[in-house]
Amino acid sequence: MTNVLVVAELAQGKSRKTTLSAVAFAKTVTEATGGSFDILAIGADAESAAEELTGFGAGKVLTAEIEGDYICESYAPTVAEVAKEYGVVVACASTFGKDLMPRVATKIGAGVASDISKVSVEGDELHYTRPMYAGNVFGTMKVTTDIQVVTVRQSEFEPAAPSGGSSSVESVDVVDADCEGKIESLGIEVVESERPDLGEADVVVSGGRSLKSAENFENVLEPLVDALGAAMGASRAAVDAGYVPNELQVGQTGKVVAPKLYVAVGISGAIQHLAGMKGSKVIVAINKDKEAPIAQVADYFLVADLFDAVPAMTEAVKKAKAAG
Amino acid sequence: MKVLVPIKRVADPANANKVKVAGSEVSHDGLEWVMNPFDEWSLEAALRLTEDASAKTRTGEIVVVSIGPKAAVDTLREAMGKGAERGVLVDGEDTALDSNVVAQILAKVVEKEQPDLVLMGKQSADGDSNIAGTKLAELLGWPVINYASHIETSDDGKTLTIKRELDVGVQTLKVQGPAVITCSDRILKPGTIKNGVTPADFEYPDLGDLNSRLSNLKNIMAARKKPLDELGLGDLGVEPVRVDEYVGFELPAGRSGQAQFLESVDELVQKLQSEAKVL
Ligand SMILES: Cc1cc2nc3c(=O)[nH]c(=O)nc-3n(C[C@H](O)[C@H](O)[C@H](O)COP(=O)(O)OP(=O)(O)OC[C@H]3O[C@@H](n4cnc5c(N)ncnc54)[C@H](O)[C@@H]3O)c2cc1C
Ligand SMILES: Nc1ncnc2c1ncn2[C@@H]1O[C@H](COP(=O)(O)O)[C@@H](O)[C@H]1O
Numbered sequence: 001m002t003n004v005l006v007v008a009e010l011a012q013g014k015s016r017k018t019t020l021s022a023v024a025f026a027k028t029v030t031e032a033t034g035g036s037f038d039i040l041a042i043g044a045d046a047e048s049a050a051e052e053l054t055g056f057g058a059g060k061v062l063t064a065e066i067e068g069d070y071i072c073e074s075y076a077p078t079v080a081e082v083a084k085e086y087g088v089v090v091a092c093a094s095t096f097g098k099d100l101m102p103r104v105a106t107k108i109g110a111g112v113a114s115d116i117s118k119v120s121v122e123g124d125e126l127h128y129t130r131p132m133y134a135g136n137v138f139g140t141m142k143v144t145t146d147i148q149v150v151t152v153r154q155s156e157f158e159p160a161a162p163s164g165g166s167s168s169v170e171s172v173d174v175v176d177a178d179c180e181g182k183i184e185s186l187g188i189e190v191v192e193s194e195r196p197d198l199g200e201a202d203v204v205v206s207g208g209r210s211l212k213s214a215e216n217f218e219n220v221l222e223p224l225v226d227a228l229g230a231a232m233g234a235s236r237a238a239v240d241a242g243y244v245p246n247e248l249q250v251g252q253t254g255k256v257v258a259p260k261l262y263v264a265v266g267i268s269g270a271i272q273h274l275a276g277m278k279g280s281k282v283i284v285a286i287n288k289d290k291e292a293p294i295a296q297v298a299d300y301f302l303v304a305d306l307f308d309a310v311p312a313m314t315e316a317v318k319k320a321k322a323a324g
Numbered sequence: 325m326k327v328l329v330p331i332k333r334v335a336d337p338a339n340a341n342k343v344k345v346a347g348s349e350v351s352h353d354g355l356e357w358v359m360n361p362f363d364e365w366s367l368e369a370a371l372r373l374t375e376d377a378s379a380k381t382r383t384g385e386i387v388v389v390s391i392g393p394k395a396a397v398d399t400l401r402e403a404m405g406k407g408a409e410r411g412v413l414v415d416g417e418d419t420a421l422d423s424n425v426v427a428q429i430l431a432k433v434v435e436k437e438q439p440d441l442v443l444m445g446k447q448s449a450d451g452d453s454n455i456a457g458t459k460l461a462e463l464l465g466w467p468v469i470n471y472a473s474h475i476e477t478s479d480d481g482k483t484l485t486i487k488r489e490l491d492v493g494v495q496t497l498k499v500q501g502p503a504v505i506t507c508s509d510r511i512l513k514p515g516t517i518k519n520g521v522t523p524a525d526f527e528y529p530d531l532g533d534l535n536s537r538l539s540n541l542k543n544i545m546a547a548r549k550k551p552l553d554e555l556g557l558g559d560l561g562v563e564p565v566r567v568d569e570y571v572g573f574e575l576p577a578g579r580s581g582q583a584q585f586l587e588s589v590d591e592l593v594q595k596l597q598s599e600a601k602v603l
Contacts, residue, residue, distance in 0.1 A: 011492055069495065072458065073467055095490040099470045102423075102458035111424060111567030114453050127571060132452050133340040137350055141570045182500040183467035186485075190493040199491075203602070228603075236509055246473070246489045246510060252452070253362075253509050255491070261602040271340055278579065282600045284592065290585065298583040299600065302592050309589055316593040320603055 002126070004029055004037040005083055007091040007100070008053060011190075013045030015052050017200050018092035020159035023056050025090050025119060025152045027160055032121040038062055039167070040082055042075055050169050057163040063171045069185035072100050077175035080107035083147060088126070093151035094199075103178075105149035112149045113141060117156040134252045134275035154199045155258035155279060191245050196231045198248065203261045204280070206233035206250055207243070210266030210306060214243045220310050221265060227317040233257065233277075235267045251276035266306045269294025286310065325384035325481045325519075327370040328439035329408065330430055330456075331363040333392060333399040337449035345573045349419075350450075359399050362445025364535035366507045369517060370443045371407045371537065373475065377522040385409045389433050391416040391426055397552065404547035405539035411552040412437075414560065423451070425564040427459035432560040434464060439502065440481065446470055446506040461504040469497060473510035476518040512536075 004026040008019040019039075026037035038060045041050040046063040053061050064078045083089040083104060091097030093115040105112045117138070118129035128150065129140045143149070198204060205228060207221045217238070225232045233250040234243065250257055252275040262280035267273060269285070269292055277283070278297045285298040288305050295301055302309055335343065335352035337360075344351045359367075367388065374384030386408040390396045393416070400411035414429055434442060447454040461468030473494070474487035484499045489508045510516065512531055518524065531537070539547070557563065586592050597603045 016492075071497070072470075076462070095471060095492075098454050099458065099468075099490075102455045103462045103468065105455075106427070106459045106462035111422075112453075112455050113568065114455055130452075131576075132573075133335075133343050133350070133450055134337060134452065135576060136340040136343050137345065138574045138576055139350075139570050140572045140574070141568050143568050145567050178462075178465070179467045183469075183503070184498045186496040186498055188490065188493050188495045240509065240513065246508070247491060247493065249509075252449075253446075261596070261600075271338060282596070282602050283579075284596070285583070295583045297579055299579075299581065300592055300595060301583040301585050302589065303585055303587060304589070312589040313593065316589050317603065320593055320597055 002029055002033040002035040002087040003085070004035065004088045004090060005086040006037060006039045006058070007079055007089065007097070008039055008041045008049065009092060009094060009096045010041060010043040010046065010049045013048050015041065015049045017159055017197065018094045018096070018154050019053070020056070021152055021154045021157035022090045022092045023160040024157045025150065027057065028119055029088060029121070029126065035087070040064065040079065040172070042066060042078060043070060044068065047169075047171070054167040054169065055162040055164060056160055057165055058167040061167045061169045063169060064174050065171070066174060069188050070096065071183060071185055072103050073179045073183055074177035075100055076103040076107060077178055078172065079104045081175050082172055083108055086147065088148045088150060090150045090152060093153050097151040101149050101151050108147050110145045110147040110149045111143040112151070113143050114151050115153050116150060117153050131275075134271055135278065153256055155256050191247055195225065196229070198231045198233055198250070198255045198257055201231035201257075202259050203228045203230035204233050204250070204257050204259045204277070205230045205263040205265065206235065206267060206277070207238055207265045208235040208267035209237035209241060211238060211243060217243050220307060224310050224314045224317070227314045227321070228261070228263070235273050264294050264298070265310060267294060268292045269296065325374055325441065325477070326437070326439045327374060327384065327386050328434060328437055328442045329363070329367050329370045329386055329388045329403070330442065330444045331367065331388050331390045331399055331403055332360040332445070332448050333357045333390065333396050334360045334448060334450045337361060340449070345575055348572055350573050357395070357399070359402060360445055360449050361535045362447055362449060362507070365509070365511055366443040366445055367403055367406065367408065368536035369475065369507050369511045372517040372522070372528070373477065373519050375407070375522065377528065378526045382407065382409070383521050387412060387437055387439065389414065389430070391421060391429050392418060400552060401547050402539070404550045405544040406537055407543070410550060413552065413554045415554065415556045420566070422566050422568050423453045423455035423459060424567045426456045427463055428562055428564040429557070429560065430456070430460050431463040432562045434460070436560070441501055442504045444504065444506050446508070457504050457506040464504070467499055467503045468506070469499060469503060470506045471508040472505050473508045474516045475505065475511070477520055479520050
């Protein structure tokens, strides 16, 4: 029997969708081992966020109200204190989970299985499978400490659906922050977008260096993104050039996505980019170079100049959608 | 300012698709060992923090440290060829290390070296764990700033203003050193590092697809004479404990089928609709 603690990720007083990937992990583990799971909502407005999380089958939703922006040093002591009662502590492998959980783990002497794509129960052990070498090898490992800390890859853990019922809500004591006075957040610049979030979208359209400017992202790529109701992504080269903000980077150092449809526009398909999208169901490449490595993973490869093909595709998609 | 830069050598990540699985191990026969690119970024960032780039003088000290077999000396010499002052090699077998072991050893090296900052990669390009930096910070009781894209130091070098990249946006932090910082891809963009010495209008050359500055023959020769300590775990007084165990490795299932090359947009859209059924 393994009891699991899910650490919820909050933003603007709400739970982010990433939390539900961690809940999905908790359900898999507790259903297989006969344990139960609780959710810890920690941060500003934890109490209101907790309400949203009571319908997912958790025993309890715990709340820890901490004012101000997230920093690892202010959350980790409380999470570690709560974690002591569980066998496994899990969060999503977003920048939140990857930043917070190793600190929590160190406090409770735990090992970390990071960015896992799969969990399986083998006898009384949990085995975690995780992508390594930018997704070119999958390693299966176990954590040998009493408490195990895990972060799960959002694209591989389908968000848990509400399962009815109503968990009780309880607040926990907040433990003093680490490094008091040594680290302080001056603010988080949030980039608002009307489009679906990269991690959650069914369709992702990404642009590369070849778009050449922020204006072209806006005037050439965005109409296609919107015609497809997609999230917009980008290669690192496009982000580095300042065409789009860093949150849009797909790849080993950016976000990992696995939508139903991924359209790579003028992206060569470097190994580090593939690491972030090759799990997509259908991959389309639009590239004028037939030899570009993106061909290794593409299902459909349109050999064309993007500046002709993308506007034409936008029109064709609109027509096709209108015809239903 | 004294900066400690931990560096791992890894099998060339640009050819990671050539990595094989042999029995219960990963094999990278035929791949070159290179400096972990994530660590190269932090090395370059550390160099920029500790120099007057316009006068071309070093104003601080960088100690590079690697845990690995004897051959990892080459990686340390390479880093010294780019400008780091000293190297420390801690004896360790690549396969006996996990991020927990690495963090424990690095904590001892930090105690010994007393740097003002540790600048490291957010992840190793082989294991992709993204753990050691934060674990190290907790062992030291220091703040950690992961995914830094901008670092600005106060005049006395003690206070840092750091921007870091999160999934939800960019966070600005004020930090009192010493601290552990891991770097994002953007750390080497123009104007991201301000050390109060290099003139604000100085522009570093664009690195293009390089992960750090090149070193010339003269520097490489000079690097051979720079001090390099080789330490065993006994010298550091640490018996690190491993907390994970790999039970097997597999190559990912390839994608089924080959790319269909198409020439027309209409054909593509039609196939997406009726064949792939994604529209
Ligand atoms: C440690 C490390 C981590 C990295 N992490 C990431 C990551 O997370 N994500 C990522 O994306 N990259 C990452 N990279 C960078 C990666 O190696 C590549 O440099 C980058 O992905 C290239 O971006 P690109 O495909 O846009 O540009 P390029 O490689 O320059 O490719 C441009 C492509 O556009 C095509 N093209 C040009 N003009 C047109 C046109 N008019 N019409 C149609 N096609 C055209 C070209 O044929 C070419 O294939 C990382 C690198 C390192 C070292
Ligand atoms: N063997 C090693 N020697 C020196 N530094 C290391 C070693 N392994 C990991 N590191 C450092 O820890 C960072 C994060 O590693 P990881 O947790 O393994 O992804 C790397 O980018 C390096 O800076």
